[in-house]
Amino acid sequence: MRFDHDTLAQRVRFGSGAAAANLAAEVASLGVSRLMVIAAEAERELAARVAAGLPVAHWHHEVAMHVPVGVARRAREQAATHRVDALVSVGGGSTTGLAKAVALTTGLPIVAVPTTYAGSEATNVWGLTENARKTTGVDPRVLPRTIVYDAALMLTLPVELSVASGLNALAHCVDSLWAPRTDPINQALAGEGIRALHTGLPAVATDPGDLDGREHALYGAYLAAVAFASAGSGLHHKICHVLGGMFDLPHAQTHAVVLPHVLAFNAPAAPDARRRIATAFDAESATKGLAQLRTRLHAPKALRDYGMTESGIGPAAEAIVAAAPPGNPTPVTLDNITELLHQAWEGAEPR
Template identity: 55%
Template sequence: MTAFTYDALPGRVVFGPGVASTRLIAEVDAFGAQRILLIAGESETALARELCAPFADRVTATFSGIRPHVPLEVAESAREAAADADLVLCVGGGSTTGTAKAVALTTGLPIVAVPTTYAGSEVTPVWGLTQGSRKTTGTDPVVLPRTVVYDPDLTLTLPAALSVASGLNAMAHCVEAFWAPRRNPVSSAVAEDGIRHLAAGLPVIATDPEDGGARADLLLGAYLAGSAFAVAGSGLHHKICHVLGGAFDLPHAETHAIVLPYVLAFNAPNAPRAATRIAAALGQQDAVQGLHELGHKLGVPAGLRELGLGRSDVDAVLDDILALAPADNPSPVTANGLKALLVAAWSGTAPTGEDA
């Protein structure tokens, strides 16, 4: 056993079917909040207001102008809405949580998060803002939600296709935790268990979106994934997806779902122990093939070109990704290797480790 450092992150988690309806008021009361900024996208505003009904008089402002990758102008508008608030309550997916984090980053306000997807952002201290075509990310404990209320019932109406993409985005957090810069035995164990729950829930949800047990598996897997990612940090996969998402406004979850098996194929030859553990958690003999086949079975788009990315766009972001590539990535990141990875992910060809 090698020496390691593990930074356990503070935060309260309340998990269970129906807890958003029965426990949210107590979690809000714990902060003594009297002026709450509610952040929820337009599609979730009705749900958010229903959950807030027991303390509606304390919701003094609502912000619904959510956009993916949190453009700076959206962050500034949300911060203006928080002028008199003493708590931020966010109900929604990763972009909604990201907007709440943008508010906390400059105001220091505590966040109570109620996730409705499997983004995992609610348990990480990572924030992201996009200005123009460039996305900037950072880490600050002030943006880490103080309390997270996980209610599988809130995900029952999440469409199957979005559930799959969001679940595979969580899978990316788990896989990358095995070789991210601050990896350690604890975060790897958490990530491995997260993969097991996600692999169990995803195929079921694809055919029966209202299966409560599978929804609970996915939500627990997403929590474990976010927890592992929060401690281990961001590796090559996330650097690629953040640059692509910020530059071309690609859908966050779908981009991660498509790129993941290609980064795994790139790194697996030089991270055999990690690949073995990932394969075992997936219930497969080979991690790369197993993950690629899972995505294909679940209907993940075959390549980034199906999201509207042009072939020339790959060349346009190579230098930006190279500048961010971690120095300790299992496979050295070269211009030729990275280009081969991106072209394969763009075209949707079967992932291999030949270019690592």
């Protein structure tokens, strides 16, 4: 056994019902006095409640999927205008992504308060979209200093979005098992992440108010993101980045649709990964375990349901082949990626 593993330096405060207290404690420990709180309009009231009593210099509510360059520019301008010295993000992956875009050019520290299972808060990966193309990169400045996890904040997250967001987290786990920098440590994290999500998501789907289910899902999503941050972007994420940037598809639902097709594509050539996934699902095989979970969750099935046109499959396949990571278990060709996209677009069973 021989490998190099990087562990990202980050504090995690995990406690249901403790978001406001834990956020206040973090702000005090940073010694900052002019916060910029980033929250989408849908989280405006929640952010006001969580950040009540803190020294907020600016409340910023312009948030968009895939962080368009123009949205990032305006957020950076507001940070400069209000002379903020720290960022607080309250929301899902798009909100965290915007905070990262500001931190990328300013170096401002981020305290992230997630309200979905996106996992962006635990990675040093940033993404920006311009002219229908999403660009991603890695930079230590964008890694939030602290994550404040509170499963109680997710009790009102609709089941449909909880499922899509949770399957996005599951995709982090699966992709981490064959990504370019995969190693035994992040493989172990990914396996435990799959197990926790497999426990939590059905509980949430059955009873959205099940706090124990929410906590399991949130714990699994964090492990998934830590594994992904170490292992890097595998084929699944390259596909979803292309599709999201090119067609402005919803992030979580795109991951949820694409995941079973990538698993079926790679599993035959990745025996160790497929055994680990099957074990985590307590299933006969990796693909059957995922299929059974998706059935229980009534998971999203087809890209065409979210606005992708069939005519976009060809251009997307070409872009994915160009971006595919080296060393993917199954060799990537234009033909097999085109077939994969057709299946995902139609909502067909993975082959």
